[in-house]
Amino acid sequence: MDMQQKTSGPGPSAAPRIVIVGAGFAGLEVAKKLGRAGLEVTVVDRENHHLFQPLLYQVATAGLSATDIAEPIRKVLRGHESVTILLGEVTGIDASARRISLGDGGELAYEVLVLAAGAVDSYFGHDEWAAHAAGLKTLADAHHIRSRALLAFEEAERTTDPAEQKRLMTTAVVGGGPTGVELAGSLAELCRHTLADDFRNIAPENARILLIEAGPRLLAGFSNEASRYAEQRLRRLGVEVLTDTAVEDVRAGTIRIAGRDQAVGHTLWAAGVAASPLAAMLGAETDKGGRVLVDDTLAVPGMPGVYALGDLAHCPGPDGQPVPGLAQVAKQQGRHLGESLVRHIRDGSPLRPFRYRGRGNTAIVGRNAAVFEQGRFKVRGWFAWFAWVVVHVYLLVGFQNRVQVSIQWFWRYLTYERGARLVTEKDDLRG
């Protein structure tokens, strides 16, 4: 199937064929800006929904359901009639011929290519660990983690072997960054509060959660005080925090740390990300995380008409360091590139340099407990948590999502109840 014909729009036109790969925070903002200007754009994504990734850990730990944090891409971009959406996986980029190939054999020609395909989990050269250490990037990942966590308790309730029971009730979370901290804290609350009275033969509140961090402290991107606070709060929730501890091996039912095998029910991976494999397909220069090096206008040097942004791009910041891989960065870059491109295409204005405006950094440790830092301004505890709740509800895409998530959180806050405790996939717990 050749789609060149179709994507060239209705009739001949002087405007270039624009293709955006990825409808995450970055890609969606570019699409909105170009769509608002009436430019013909094709957005390709392999999922039919935009995902509010900062709350994905809540789906994994049964706090929210998929529909609360995901919105159909077609719905988000419905108002922009010049935007076409294709559900499909990009399998190759031929930068010299200016074509991308899709998984089903289709092709898409472009004159302007915006790469915003995000990041994938990185196992630091140990890809064989992926089968036994679940990452958290998609709704399917989150459902998988939720099913495994809940099924492990079901198995533990049934088994009569105390060692097996102990293993099933032990979870290893690898990586002490914000995602690892959020997962560990949220899992601990699930075990200690929500599930506490649900079983007869086991006590879920005795479940062990190991948070394993190779570096000397949790939340390395925050201040020392924030790290200490997070560690102390997590310990109070019963999480065993192991810093300066590198993972040596991950196998089925086991994780090797500090030279010893630790039996675990399952292992969650929040230790690192790398750029989407699409970055490598482009053939441009990349950094050691696989991110495409871009100039400060988000253009890929030496490849006219190609842009990269979000988690997939290495974009220089004011201090020489690359800007961090955060949702707010992706969103700001998307808006910037969209506006910059519209001017560039309309009247040939030069592309403008991107300046990141940090809006502060948050990590959630548990109910009532969060850290927020922006420069010298640092908050911890209840107020940071509440501010986080308000901001995240506000940032959710649809009005309906905001209302529903508010109710779920309020209800959960009052009752410790989690409505999304459903196993909808069957899974082999020995795997």
Next chain:
Amino acid sequence: MDMQQKTSGPGPSAAPRIVIVGAGFAGLEVAKKLGRAGLEVTVVDRENHHLFQPLLYQVATAGLSATDIAEPIRKVLRGHESVTILLGEVTGIDASARRISLGDGGELAYEVLVLAAGAVDSYFGHDEWAAHAAGLKTLADAHHIRSRALLAFEEAERTTDPAEQKRLMTTAVVGGGPTGVELAGSLAELCRHTLADDFRNIAPENARILLIEAGPRLLAGFSNEASRYAEQRLRRLGVEVLTDTAVEDVRAGTIRIAGRDQAVGHTLWAAGVAASPLAAMLGAETDKGGRVLVDDTLAVPGMPGVYALGDLAHCPGPDGQPVPGLAQVAKQQGRHLGESLVRHIRDGSPLRPFRYRGRGNTAIVGRNAAVFEQGRFKVRGWFAWFAWVVVHVYLLVGFQNRVQVSIQWFWRYLTYERGARLVTEKDDLRG
């Protein structure tokens, strides 16, 4: 693993070992009554959640999400400390030895067995159709149907072959009972309203929905007026209603009706149910739908201590006909058997006969359109629809579910928007 030890409860006791198989409407009510009386009970279900099945079609058509209509069994029964819950599949019943076997090799001994495992889809001897005609019994079924329906539109948007486009946009719904009518009406509204502006190359409002019924009219369990009303409303929504039309064959991408092959994107099966295969495992007498024949106390004749109820049982009604397979019947039977058993076990009172009190019958044809009938009392249209909404929201298990579903419905009513339009599984559309 032998679980006999565990399920006999803490220490010796004169009370019998009671096992309930199935936590649907029937099984759950029995468990609650026995639990309230402090009797030791084990509930076995292969899912971890109780499902509000009357609204399952809403999950299949992207109106509600799984968490709205499902509740963890452990949560529902949490207050009853004498109730133990096991997640597991019953694979055999040895009625003479009074033991059931579980899928993982475990066994469970009983003195009292309550079978409430419900129904499965019946393909009238054509089990090979099952692979190409999706039934609607579980959350996994509903997610599967939703993904297929949404992906079919995505494929149709991309293909350049007009015949293939037409095929992908044709859905066959087999069976003109309440489930078939609800599915067809809800799908038609999804295509005509919710998705109408979402695509560029196809017009979802031109999607064909065929509702195929072998009998002379839709909603055979209702009055002739109700049938005519449903047919007329569905036609107005664009559904092609084919009565007196038997399905002759179902294959991948095709359904054979009236001697001709009709190309379809997918086929949904709402044509008939049979009792769960557990009914046959019991070895008792069954009717032609595979349902266990029970006496009016819901006891299985010739098998002391064994009871069957809900969709799996054939229970005589006052008119000699078996009572119908409805959620309200299952609920009433569950409450009745629970109370009756408590007295029987406590003081040897004889089991009491069950009397079904019909609360009326509803079927939903679409937004603002429903039929409700109880004896001579018949309502159609807006009022029946509104009453249905109120009743179903009230019947949802948890408080949180009620609030969320109310908001979703209100929002959807105002905007025709459906929040649950997510594809979370990938599927082969050619299959």
